[in-house]
Amino acid sequence: MPTFVWDYLPEYEAERADILDAVSTVFESGQLVLGPSVRGFEEEFAAYHGLPHCVGVDNGTNAIKLALQALGVGPGDEVITVSNTAAPTVVAIDSVGAVPVFVDVRREDFLMDTGQVAAAITPRTRALLPVHLYGQCVDMDPLTELAGRHGLKILEDCAQAHGARHRGRLAGTMGDAAAFSFYPTKVLGAYGDGGAVVTADEETERDLRRLRYYGMEERYYVTRTPGHNSRLDEVQAEILRRKLRRLEAYLEGRRAVARRYAEGLAGTGLTLPALAQGNDHVYYVYVVRHPRRDEVIEALKAHDISLNISYPWPVHTMSGFSGLGYAKGSLPVTEELAGEIFSLPMYPSLAPELQDTVIEALRKVLDRFN
Template sequence: MTTRVWDYLPEYEAERHDILDAVETVFTSGRLVLGASVRGFEEEFAAYHGVGHCVGVDNGTNAIKLGLQALDVGPGDEVITVSNTAAPTVVAIDATGATPVFVDVRADDFLMDTAHVADAITERTRCLVPVHLYGQCVDMAPLRELADRHGLAVLEDCAQAHGARQGEILAGTSGDAAAFSFYPTKVLGAYGDGGAVITSDASVAGRLARLRYYGMEDRYYTLETPAHNSRLDEVQAEILRRKLTRLDTYIAGRRAVARRYADGLADTELALPRTAPGNDHVYYVYVVRHPRRDDIIERLKAYDIHLNISYPWPVHTMTGFAHLGYATGSLPVTEALAGEIFSLPMYPALPHDLQDKVIHALREVLSTL
């Protein structure tokens, strides 16, 4: 059996009745756009996080973009983030007209190195965007202190960290707002695209609601700043409502897979994921590190195991962002990681026999390097 990093079919088989019932609920509701399912999901997702507001949007990229715009980020501003992230984080910043500014990450847990952020702040800095990468949280306390001292906004990128905690604090609840993706692979994934922004600020939530709906206060009434259609789909919202009740179960399943990997690979040369002090990791992906990464991935194909790299090209090295002027070596940790990290299969319904297959194959490949 071909083994890949993600497969939704086992989960769908287990939850098929509920997923199809969600579709039926929407199709028989009499309202297919911005109806009871979107409203219900927004209320329930906000309640899960203990915040006042959630605004559903069409995808995670627009969640970041609209979140920034609702925080008054735009042309001429600078936004500090990391290059070791999925490109949409930076694409969304660029789409506002702001300039992305990168700081390096830590070598042990791959998260934003907050010690570098102060030096990156200029008079044009408007917002900090920490990326809660791979399933665990950036250290938010120093970022919040910096933001408060310099009058900056904080938008948390939580696309990979649904349900992750730092101590008792949930990812997404330390900033002024937080953006989520519900792409199918996510810890809380839809059956298509989806996203949301949460906030405790009613004025930010109001701007978000207008920005996702052409800039309209109400139907057919356009504000001074026109926007686009970025609405969360009603069917996806109803599916997400059902799946939200199982989020903690999904997280427990991911942690169980991570424990099996940790036990099975502990005495190998792989650098296994490190959980930062105080963090509760939800293992969106299980990222390991080895200097001969490419050889390992190629040899695993003989076992019909096909793995991903998250991420092989740091954003600052991509042609589309060459204009930012980051030379090779400017983010040394990020660049080193890009040549060594790769992701093992990770999803809650990953069968034990496939986990064992991956562990056995990795041990064999590593023994021949």
């Protein structure tokens, strides 16, 4: 039987009764759009982060897009971020008419090199968009200092970092707003698309609610454009409410899988994930490095193991963003990592015996290259 990077079925079997009860609860409520389940999830997700406001939206991309708009980012503004992220981060910046400006990342942990941000700031810079990548946080203190000095907004991309902490602070609580995705593979995943924005600012929250609902503050009356139809689905919200109660168990499950990899793959020649100082990692994906990555992945297919690369193409190298003018070699560490990284199976319900199969196959394959 093939082994994949992610599989939701074991978790579904364990939680089936609760998931189906969540669906039934919504269908029997008489309210299918922006009803009690969305309101309940918003309150509970905000409370988890110790923040007053959460606005549920339809996906993580629109969480970033609407948050940028609510923070006043628009056409011609520059937003500083990284290129070694999922394309939706940059698609969202582009969709509000802003210009993404990339800085390189740190070789050891793949996170934004905050030491490069100051040099990237121009009079057009409006916001900083750190990506808490793979399950751990960017060092936010330098960004907070820069934002305060230059009058910039900070939007955290937390799509891969539910429950991660930096010096005791939860991802999503260190900027002006934070965008989350609940795509099924995420640490806190729905059974379809979903997203949310959390913030401590009341005006930002009010703008987000208007923006996700066509620009309306009351039914049928658009007060200000632009607006969107970007509402979190009631069924997904109720499922997320149930799963939020199990989030800490999911985190411990992921950390247990990571510990097993660290023990089983020590001394193999793989570069294993590095924990940045002050971070609590949640291991959304378990990303390793090898200089002969493509050969390793190909050899593992003979063992019926299919792995993923997150991400093989830095955004600045994609033809769809060629207009930004980044030449090959402009982000050397990002480009180097893209040729070496790959992800091992990672989800909290990954059976130890299945993980041992992956570890054993990897050790056999890597012996050939060492």
